[in-house]
Amino acid sequence: MSCQLYHKIPVITLLLGVLFPISSWAQPSNKPAATTQVPGPTGPVATTPTGYMSGGQVSVPMVIRTAGGSGRASAAQHSQSLEAWFVHVPGMKVVMPSTPYDAKGLLKSAIRDPDPVIFFEHKYLYRRIKEEVPEEDYIVPLGKARVVREGRDLSIITYAAMVYTALEAAETLSKEGIDIEVVDLRTISPLDREAIAESVRKTSKVIVLHEHSRTGGLAGEIAAIINEEAFDDLDGPIVRIAAQDSPVPFSPPQEEYFLPKLGDVLREARRLKAY
Helix, strand or coil, rough: CCCHHHHHHHHHHHHHCCCCCEEEEEEEEHHHHHHHCCCCCCCCCCCCCCHHHHHCCCCCEEEEEEEEEECCCHHHHHHCCCHHHHHHHCCCCCCCCCCCHHHHHHHHHHCCCCCCCCEEEHHHHCCCCCCCCCCCCHHHHHCEEEECCCCCCCEEEEECCCCHHHHHHHHHHHHHCEEEEEECCCEEECCCCHHHHHHHHHCCCEEEEEHHHCCCCHHHHHHHHHHHHHHCCCCCCEEEEEECCCCCCCHHHHHHHHHCCCHHHHHHHHHHHCC
């Protein structure tokens, strides 16, 4: 099905809602070529050309599974975090889970959704994060964040592999009397605005943590949501922690320097707590 994205006839068939395909893009470096058809003719109903021009009569129930993320010394061409690209397509749903339970539930929700969903799986989490997943049918709703750890002093809003960096930092800081709340977004488009604002209202201080590059990243959009929904509740500046504005290095020490890490979160959390 991946190869068929390059041809017109299968795409037209998809537009008519005849098929409910799940396409797989194995490597992030392959996304740009296939991406050319996703935001336009296969765009979501009433938000991009197909649905808009059909007056909402045509839907495109398509799920594209792909991998992303760094931390495996796979070099620049296989370590990209490109999820923010797709967030810029109005109406495109973008998912990036952090746990096996959420991965199954979100994938089922994505398959049942009438519009296109880009489903990112972080490569670093493959074979590292394991848990028992129920055999019975269940879903995790798209667009709903989850509070992974309750806290009162400071919120860390994040997703995918960075959830575990945030939790490790929270455990370390708890020994210093700093109580951290960790929010896993799970879906990064649409963002759960209410969950973001509710956490900030509770703690009054916030760090936004993500793996993709800082400039033009999701942290800017999340900061804007906080300013719009919870500005009066803030007791300090909104802090962004993200990767360097650079291609991902192949060298493991350089890649470690490039990525957000535990030390970055600890430093910024301590600074923000003392603000």
